[in-house]
Amino acid sequence: MYAPKKPKLRFLLKLGILIAALLVVYFTFFHYNSDGSANDATFLLPFKKPKEYNVWLIFTKVSQRSPLRYKFHNLLENILNISSVPLKFHIIVDNSSKQLAVGEISDVVSHSNKAIFYKFYDVEACARAISDIVDVMTPHFSSKPGTYYSDALFYISLGLYRIAPPSQRTALLLDCDLYFKKDIRLVFEEFDKFKPTALFGLAPELTPVYRHVLQTYKVKKNSTFGEYYHSKAISSNMQHPRGFQGYNSGVVLINLSAIRKSKEYSQIIRNETVQYLTSKYKFRGHLGDQDFYTLIGFEYPDLIQTINCGFNRQLCVWWREHGYRDVFDFYFKCQHPAVILHGNCNTKIPK
């Protein structure tokens, strides 16, 4: 009768133990996402999570003839036409706008050859989920307090990590007045370039609005805050030596997992921090979340990834005619190829 020699038996035993150990490590660390949700494709790609393409839109207070209806329709049509990745749309609606959204979506789908995945979220529930953030931000960054949930809509991006399902790891929140010149895939690829500490990705504001907001602070302090981006350093000893125009929130990339994990973030959205920042910079804004991102980007630059202006090529020229003609073009210039055009302040988008 054949009996295996001892060394071979020992080898097989060791191999067995090794395999068992590897399985334990795998199921402990790789099988679940950091937020605890199971990951369907982990068996195929044990070390790489599948990419997800979550697009968030806000569609509220819409009536039959409101411009938002057409903007929403055009944006959906445009994105479906030009994009190559499987998108999931997450749409924040109120009860009456929901029916109009359904109508627009089925119209777009019937005229394209693509199916779309979408899910609705009730604006009142969203507002409730972020009411503490809204209470802290509104006195500093809203022009006039409105209704309970119209205020909240200004700050959705800051609390989206509570609204999105816990399994959702990243999100792209878009205004509806956008036009994609290129594949939305390019925007999602920017997540891969985030520095490890970044929670949000934003493109610069392309007008002197923050020069205006910060004028009181700037006369007193020799600061680069609100200054347009120079090609060379204008100050060697400051945090932002080449200037800092602030951010625009028409396109917001959000690493939801990173925010959920971040201890710093919960500190930063506290009343004390917001009070400290707004009084330090004598900052009184009116543009909601993007005012806050601008302050955070100046004070805690690690938390925001600056994506290039081609990803949010704003077109609004209002400030050119309102006291800033001499410097407007320094803010407005954008040398990167446009991926997204942003028809802000109701600017018509040239196609």
Ligand SMILES: *[C@@H]1O[C@H](CO)[C@@H](O)[C@H](O)[C@H]1NC(C)=O
């Ligand atoms: C769809 O996208 C292609 C480029 O991918 C473009 O040439 C065409 O004009 C677009 N059509 C519409 C209706 O936007």
Ligand SMILES: *[C@@H]1O[C@H](CO)[C@@H](O)[C@H](O)[C@H]1NC(C)=O
């Ligand atoms: C909207 O609908 C939901 C559920 O259908 C309901 O709970 C909510 O009260 C409604 N809101 C308004 C403002 O009618």
Ligand SMILES: *[C@@H]1O[C@H](CO)[C@@H](O)[C@H](O)[C@H]1NC(C)=O
């Ligand atoms: C934030 O702090 C200020 C100043 O201490 C206070 O007046 C205000 O009521 C606080 N706001 C919130 C939402 O706690």
Ligand SMILES: *[C@@H]1O[C@H](CO)[C@@H](O)[C@H](O)[C@H]1NC(C)=O
């Ligand atoms: C501001 O600071 C820069 C260097 O950081 C210096 O070159 C410049 O002269 C200063 N301007 C004023 C008005 O103090």
Ligand SMILES: *[C@@H]1O[C@H](CO)[C@@H](O)[C@H](O)[C@H]1NC(C)=O
């Ligand atoms: C987002 O943040 C998490 C946690 O910090 C990190 O593991 C991940 O690589 C980041 N980027 C993306 C695209 O998920």
